[in-house]
Amino acid sequence: MTAQALETRALVAGYERDLPIVRGVDLNVRAGEFVVLLGPNGAGKSTLVKAIAGLVPIHAGAVLINGEDSTFSPPHQKIRRGLAFVPQTENVFATLTIEENLRLAADILPNNVRARRIDELYAMFPDLAARPSRRAGQLSGGQRQMLAAARALIVAPSLLILDEPSAGLSPKIAAEVFARLQAINATGVTIVLVEQNVKAALAVASRAVILVEGEARHEGSAAELADDPIVAELYLGAAKAGA
Amino acid sequence: MSLQVVIDGLVAGAMIGLGAIGVTLTYSILRFANFAHGEFIAWGAYFALAVSGFLGVLAPSLATPIGPFSFGWSLPIAALGAIALTAALALLVDALLFGPLRAKGGAIIILVMASFGAALTLRNLLEFIFTSRPAYYAEGLQIALRFGGVRATPDALLCLGVAAIVVVAMRFLIAKTAIGRAMRATSENPQLAGLAGVDIRKIVRIVWILGAGLAAIAGIMVGLLVQIRPTMGLDLLLPLFAAAILGGIGSAPGALLGGLIVGLAESITVRLIGAEWRAAVAFVILVAILLLRPSGLFGRPE
Numbered sequence: 001m002t003a004q005a006l007e008t009r010a011l012v013a014g015y016e017r018d019l020p021i022v023r024g025v026d027l028n029v030r031a032g033e034f035v036v037l038l039g040p041n042g043a044g045k046s047t048l049v050k051a052i053a054g055l056v057p058i059h060a061g062a063v064l065i066n067g068e069d070s071t072f073s074p075p076h077q078k079i080r081r082g083l084a085f086v087p088q089t090e091n092v093f094a095t096l097t098i099e100e101n102l103r104l105a106a107d108i109l110p111n112n113v114r115a116r117r118i119d120e121l122y123a124m125f126p127d128l129a130a131r132p133s134r135r136a137g138q139l140s141g142g143q144r145q146m147l148a149a150a151r152a153l154i155v156a157p158s159l160l161i162l163d164e165p166s167a168g169l170s171p172k173i174a175a176e177v178f179a180r181l182q183a184i185n186a187t188g189v190t191i192v193l194v195e196q197n198v199k200a201a202l203a204v205a206s207r208a209v210i211l212v213e214g215e216a217r218h219e220g221s222a223a224e225l226a227d228d229p230i231v232a233e234l235y236l237g238a239a240k241a242g243a
Numbered sequence: 244m245s246l247q248v249v250i251d252g253l254v255a256g257a258m259i260g261l262g263a264i265g266v267t268l269t270y271s272i273l274r275f276a277n278f279a280h281g282e283f284i285a286w287g288a289y290f291a292l293a294v295s296g297f298l299g300v301l302a303p304s305l306a307t308p309i310g311p312f313s314f315g316w317s318l319p320i321a322a323l324g325a326i327a328l329t330a331a332l333a334l335l336v337d338a339l340l341f342g343p344l345r346a347k348g349g350a351i352i353i354l355v356m357a358s359f360g361a362a363l364t365l366r367n368l369l370e371f372i373f374t375s376r377p378a379y380y381a382e383g384l385q386i387a388l389r390f391g392g393v394r395a396t397p398d399a400l401l402c403l404g405v406a407a408i409v410v411v412a413m414r415f416l417i418a419k420t421a422i423g424r425a426m427r428a429t430s431e432n433p434q435l436a437g438l439a440g441v442d443i444r445k446i447v448r449i450v451w452i453l454g455a456g457l458a459a460i461a462g463i464m465v466g467l468l469v470q471i472r473p474t475m476g477l478d479l480l481l482p483l484f485a486a487a488i489l490g491g492i493g494s495a496p497g498a499l500l501g502g503l504i505v506g507l508a509e510s511i512t513v514r515l516i517g518a519e520w521r522a523a524v525a526f527v528i529l530v531a532i533l534l535l536r537p538s539g540l541f542g543r544p545e
Contacts, residue, residue, distance in 0.1 A: 055434055074444075075437030085438050093428050093435065104428050107421045108440035151439060 004067060005031045005082075005159045005190035006052065011061035013051035020059055021047040023214035029192055031158070034185045036193045036201040036222065039211035045194045046088065048211065049161050053085035054078055066158060080108065084157035088164040088194075091148035094137030098128050098147060101136055105151045121150040142173040149177075153184070160184065161192045166200065178204045202226040246393045248514050249507065254399045254468065256486075256506020257406035260499035261461040262479055263486035264413060265454030271430040271493035272450045273345075275354040279336065280458060281476030281483060282365035287329040287459025288466040288475060289373055294328075295321035295380060311388075311397035313381040314467065322463050326456040333455035334448060336361055362477070369473040377470040380463075402464045406499070409460060413453075413495045422449060430493055478522075482509070485525040489532045491542025500540065504528070 006029040014020035021044045029035050037045045050056040052063050054075040062071045065081045073081075093101050102121060106114040122129035125146045136147055145165055152160060162181070166174035174197065182204045185191045195201035202208060202222040210218040210225070218225070262284050269277045298317040299306035305317040340357055349357075387394040417423035428436040429446045437443055465475055486505045490497025508524045532539060 053438060055438075074442070075434070076440050076442045079438065079440045087435065087438070090432055090435060093431050093439075095431050096424070096427060100424055100427075103421075104424045104436075104441070105439045107424065155440065 003031045004064065005029050005033070006192060007062075007064040008048075008052065009062040009064075011048070011051065011063065012059045013047060013056050013061075014059065015056060017057070017059050021056075021214050022051060024061065025211070025214070025216050027209060027216060029159075029190060031190055032185075032188055034182070034191045034193070034204065034206045036195055036205035036208045037211060038195065038198055038201065038208055038225075042213075043211040044214040045211050046163050047214075049085065049163055049192065049194055050087075053083065053161065055085075055087075076108075079155060079157075082158035084152035084155065084160045086145075086148045086152045086160070086162045086165060088167055092136040092139070092144050092151065095135065097133050097135055098139075099132040101147055101151050102128075102154055105154045108155060117154050117156070121154050124153075125150050141168050142170075142176070145169065145173075145177055149180070149184075153189075157189065159190045159192070161194075163194045164196060165193070166195065166197050174200065199226075245514075246391075248510050250393055250395050250399075252507030252510030253503060254395070254403060254506070255509060256503035257403050257499075258461050258464045258468070258502070259479065259482045259486050259506050260502020261406055261409060261457050261464070262483045263490065263498035263502045264410070264495045265457045265461075266483050267487040267490065267492055267494065267498040268426075268450050269454045270487065272426060272446065273341070273354075275351045275358070276484065278355065278358040278480065279361040279365060280454065281478075281480040282362050282369075283329050283333055283455045283458035283476070284462040284465065284479055285369055285471075285473060285476035286332055286365060287325050287455070287462035288471045289369055289378075289462075289473075290328040290459065291318065291321045291325035291463045292373075292378055292380065292466065292471055293321075294324040308381070308383070312401065313383060313385045313396075313398050318380055318463070318467075322460070325463060326459045329455040329459035329462075330452040332365075333451040333458075336365075337447070337451050366473055366477060373473065375473055377472050378466075379470060380467055396468075398467050402468060405460065405464070409457065410496060410499045413457075416453075417495055422446075426450065427493075481522070481529065482506075482525040485529040485532070488537075489528060489539055491539030494539070494541035497539060497541035 006027065008025055008027040011022055011025045012020045013022040025048055037048065039045050047056055051058050054073060058071055062069060064070065065078055065083050068081055070078050070081060093104070096104065102118050106117055109117060127143055128147055128150060136144065139147060165177050169177065178200050181191060181193065193201060193205065202225060205222045208219065208222050208225045209216050262280065265283070266277065266280050269280065295317040298320060306315040308315055340361055341354060344354055344357055385396045385398060387396045417426060425436065425441045425446055426449070428439060428441060429443060433443055462475070482505050486501035487498050489504060490499070490501030505525055505528055508528060509521050512520050512524045
């Protein structure tokens with residue numbers, strides 16, 4: 001039986017207790033899966049992943065990361081349990097250099113592997129290696145996303161969650177990002193992706209979950225959902241428009 | 244302007260600058276102006292007074308002045324104890340007051356008002372324990388050394404040296420170490436810092452310890468060169484904030500430079516206009532920097 005990388009049980013979350021945005025979501029992600037969370041604007045996709053990462057208050061339910069109850073753990077403890085989260089915006093430290101962004105994330109690793117991991121990430125993202133002393137605030141949108149991904153990957157997470165990594169990027173750069181995510185998933189890293197670019201997301205993901213009004217309404221293989229006209233009509237207007 | 248004015252200004256500025264580093268650190272990480280910081284300076288001075296007095300009674304030889312200085316080994320030893328005790332006091336105030344308010348998501352103005360309350364409580368507690376009579380680490384008069392036309396006491400020169408060493412150490416800590424990286428990251432974006440594996444609560448504790456430790460050093464310097472009074476922190480509050488904002492919030496070297504500028508400005512004002520205008524100088528600098536360059540000399544624009 002494949003292990004669960006991520007599980008939420010009847011999760012209720014939101015910035016205000018009286019006004020939850022996520023309303024009882026059950027989500028099961030098996031180790032090695034590539035799952036995309038889809039849904040219309042305001043469906044609660046970003047709030048759900050932020051709650052999983054510990055950035056949004058959880059009011060009821062549970063979050064399990066690699067089988068461990070992490071419902072109320074602060075973000076730094078979840079990182080040590082194998083989670084890495086890349087927010088949609090403000091996902092790098094603009095006042096720190098590229099090198100400092102990576103070293104900061106590597107500081108939780110044992111001394112003897114930090115330098116090696118940074119070198120491995122530079123090899124994976126050669127653009128970053130070119131000018132490591134450059135401040136992150138001076139990078140282009142695509143380079144920032146690369147740095148954000150490299151910062152998240154440096155601790156060799158087992159579960160990588162990304163919140164709309166293609167937002168604001170040109171189609172060419174966005175395609176590169178999706179290709180890289182697929183390559184990362186191929187190394188065994190479980191990926192949960194929140195994405196508005198439905199067509200591209202379904203092309204790389206193995207499974208999709210559709211959120212509507214804070215609830216998980218549909219799920220199935222990416223191929224099934226991509227071809228499901230009712231689902232497309234109901235929730236994925238962007239898919240049709242973009243098709 | 245005589246060189247003496249510059250030396251006097253630098254000595255005063257070093258004390259202000261050390262206190263301002265603590266203000267700027269707590270402001271940049273905890274995101275509120277802690278008006279109780281001046282009281283940590285006063286408590287640091289009194290902790291050192293109490294510990295050195297106790298050591299002097301325990302081993303009278305420790306009170307014998309060291310070389311040209313006015314104090315014996317009891318004071319440097321007491322300084323270490325005072326740094327630890329002031330840091331513990333700051334952690335206690337955070338645990339009892341600021342921490343619960345942060346946990347409730349209290350607005351910044353609530354934290355600021357709470358710091359006013361903490362300042363009043365701490366100041367009155369000092370007066371209750373030690374009375375309002377001025378106190379000194381050493382009773383004897385110290386002869387100033389002459390360097391050409393300039394005079395400075397060995398204690399004052401020592402304080403300048405200690406301030407320089409402390410600021411270099413702080414600069415190294417913030418720029419080159421893992422703790423410094425984590426502090427800078429937390430200052431810029433606490434949520435993202437958590438996602439990068441930084442334990443924010445640990446960073447908050449470190450900032451209190453560093454800020455209070457530096458406040459204790461500043462307090463001991465003021466006690467050594469001027470006198471020890473329960474209101475010494477209150478008197479320094481405006482210059483501290485002027486220096487921290489002038490240097491740019493979050494910048495330790497900026498805070499020291501801001502302190503030196505405020506100290507020099509005070510010294511020049513006393514010489515040219517009169518001592519009664521000293522207190523107004525920090526206020527004028529504070530207003531001017533807020534109007535002309537709110538991000539300060541080394542701060543980043545919001």
